[in-house]
Amino acid sequence: MQYMCLIYQPVDAPEMAPAEYQKLFEEYGAYTQAARESGKLVAGEPLQPISDATTVRVRNGKRTVTDGPFAETKEWLSGFYLFDCDTLDEVLDWAAKIPAARDGSIEVRPLMVIPGMRDGHPVAQ
Amino acid sequence: MLSRALGDSHLAEDAVQEAYVIALERWPRDGVPSNALAWIVTTARNRALDVLRRRSRGDEKMALLARLESTQTQDEPDFDDVSVADDQLGLIFACTHPALGLEARIALTLRAVAGLTTEEIAHAFLVPLPTMSQRLVRAKQKIRANGISFAVPDAAHLRERLEAVCTTLYVMFNEGYAATTGDTRVRHDLCNESVRLARLLAELLPDQPEVHGLLALMLLTDARRNARVDENGDTLTLEEQDRKKWDRWLIAAGLAHLGRAAEFNDDGPYQIQAAIAAVHSRAESFAKTNWRAILTLYDRLLELEPSPVVALNRAAARAMLHGFDIALAEVDAIASAQELDRYAVLHSTRAEMLRRIGKMPEAAQEYRRAIGLTENLAERRFLERRLESVLH
Numbered sequence: 261m262q263y264m265c266l267i268y269q270p271v272d273a274p275e276m277a278p279a280e281y282q283k284l285f286e287e288y289g290a291y292t293q294a295a296r297e298s299g300k301l302v303a304g305e306p307l308q309p310i311s312d313a314t315t316v317r318v319r320n321g322k323r324t325v326t327d328g329p330f331a332e333t334k335e336w337l338s339g340f341y342l343f344d345c346d347t348l349d350e351v352l353d354w355a356a357k358i359p360a361a362r363d364g365s366i367e368v369r370p371l372m373v374i375p376g377m378r379d380g381h382p383v384a385q
Numbered sequence: 386m387l388s389r390a391l392g393d394s395h396l397a398e399d400a401v402q403e404a405y406v407i408a409l410e411r412w413p414r415d416g417v418p419s420n421a422l423a424w425i426v427t428t429a430r431n432r433a434l435d436v437l438r439r440r441s442r443g444d445e446k447m448a449l450l451a452r453l454e455s456t457q458t459q460d461e462p463d464f465d466d467v468s469v470a471d472d473q474l475g476l477i478f479a480c481t482h483p484a485l486g487l488e489a490r491i492a493l494t495l496r497a498v499a500g501l502t503t504e505e506i507a508h509a510f511l512v513p514l515p516t517m518s519q520r521l522v523r524a525k526q527k528i529r530a531n532g533i534s535f536a537v538p539d540a541a542h543l544r545e546r547l548e549a550v551c552t553t554l555y556v557m558f559n560e561g562y563a564a565t566t567g568d569t570r571v572r573h574d575l576c577n578e579s580v581r582l583a584r585l586l587a588e589l590l591p592d593q594p595e596v597h598g599l600l601a602l603m604l605l606t607d608a609r610r611n612a613r614v615d616e617n618g619d620t621l622t623l624e625e626q627d628r629k630k631w632d633r634w635l636i637a638a639g640l641a642h643l644g645r646a647a648e649f650n651d652d653g654p655y656q657i658q659a660a661i662a663a664v665h666s667r668a669e670s671f672a673k674t675n676w677r678a679i680l681t682l683y684d685r686l687l688e689l690e691p692s693p694v695v696a697l698n699r700a701a702a703r704a705m706l707h708g709f710d711i712a713l714a715e716v717d718a719i720a721s722a723q724e725l726d727r728y729a730v731l732h733s734t735r736a737e738m739l740r741r742i743g744k745m746p747e748a749a750q751e752y753r754r755a756i757g758l759t760e761n762l763a764e765r766r767f768l769e770r771r772l773e774s775v776l777h
Contacts, residue, residue, distance in 0.1 A: 261531075261532045263531075345532075346532065346534075347532045347533070347534040348482075348484060348531040348532050348533050348534075349533075349534065349538070349542065370530050370531050370532070373530075
């Protein structure tokens with residue numbers, strides 16, 4: 261089963277010193293490598309900060325483009341990992357090891373399983 | 386040997402004590418029997434059986450009687466039971482997975498483990514049948530969609546998951562114990578069901594001290610059931626309760642499980658809470674309560690669970706030991722953090738303390754706040770009576 265791990269971090273986190281930032285960068289590197297080597301990782305990427313976000317909406321045929329994320333929230337989406345695991349508990353263990361779990365929140369949600377579809381393509385039943 | 390057969394060391398202790406007393410009375414008169422030890426054991430066993438038979442607590446009594454009456458024969462271990470036990474345990478852990486909301490966990494455990502019908506569960510929680518049906522459907526859907534497994538967690542995860550099981554059962558118990566609106570019999574059934582489930586858990590995981598702690602807490606609390614409510618159906622505080630109405634058999638059983646938990650030398654929140662309940666159970670009267678022991682236990686509980694609710698309960702205990710002024714200062718400090726602003730018990734505790742030191746207008750204000758935050762009708766009536774008392 262495939263599970264999305266959405267990484268949310270507090271908006272008002274204090275600025276990090278360059279040395280701290282480097283350490284965190286290395287932690288993520290080590291984590292991602294371990295996840296990849298386990299064979300359970302499908303994909304994982306960091307996102308640019310919300311200052312680089314743009315939101316698109318179409319209402320009544322009219323398109324609006326606005327600066328910033330979809331809503332002002334206390335935590336912002338900073339990245340994701342997509343895992344393929346057998347049980348929820350297995351992916352929860354991976355999610356707990358994401359460095360951001362220490363001061364942020366990792367939302368774990370299974371991908372919707374649509375019978376007859378895989379990766380957006382129809383498959384024979 | 387007798388305590389193992391009874392599963393209850395205190396009942397055994399009491400029975401043996403009584404046997405010795407009888408021996409001291411009879412032997413000088415009738416002569417010492419040829420097998421004195423066997424006489425003691427048989428007499429103690431008979432006394433225990435008498436106590437059990439006098440009790441009216443159906444299934445627990447039956448189980449104990451059956452065990453006691455069969456102490457002569459040794460049954461072969463049934464290996465079929467092992468796999469059934471694992472299945473049951475796996476089911477319990479799945480139904481109480483933290484990924485499910487607490488309401489869902491309670492409902493699902495009652496449905497799948499205890500075997501209650503959806504109607505019975507809806508009735509117990511005073512919600513419409515379709516609501517409860519939906520709750521169960523969504524819970525099962527979540528289990529399926531997330532691949533929550535029906536397995537006993539491994540050692541690394543057991544403590545965390547066991548906490549979720551215990552919380553589920555304890556909140557279930559409290560729903561039955563604390564709520565007094567609706568059908569009283571139904572609420573009693575909910576208490577009985579949660580105790581039954583806790584007993585099952587203790588049988589399946591006999592080497593987990595927190596499980597014994599949970600069961601002890603439930604039994605010691607349940608022991609007060611008949612003393613909690615007066616003729617008018619109004620709630621009585623610990624101070625007001627007639628302790629003669631406390632069920633001594635349940636207290637003995639609760640203390641036995643607490644004793645069993647203590648053997649593991651691995652304390653935890655449920656054991657501590659049970660120990661606090663035990664201190665109350667052992668006190669002849671409210672005035673004779675060992676508040677120092679209770680305060681020490683709350684200090685430990687606060688270490689394990691540093692929450693404002695625990696701090697609040699600790700402050701209430703402090704009041705009995707160090708006076709209401711000091712305790713009120715602590716409660717004010719807790720209240721200033723504002724986490725418990727919408728928690729009725731914060732305001733009712735504060736109100737009570739203000740009342741005790743004679744600050745009636747402030748007490749009235751806090752009682753009103755508490756009333757506004759309380760949904761439980763009996764609790765609300767209690768607070769309204771208190772409000773009346775400070776207004777006049």
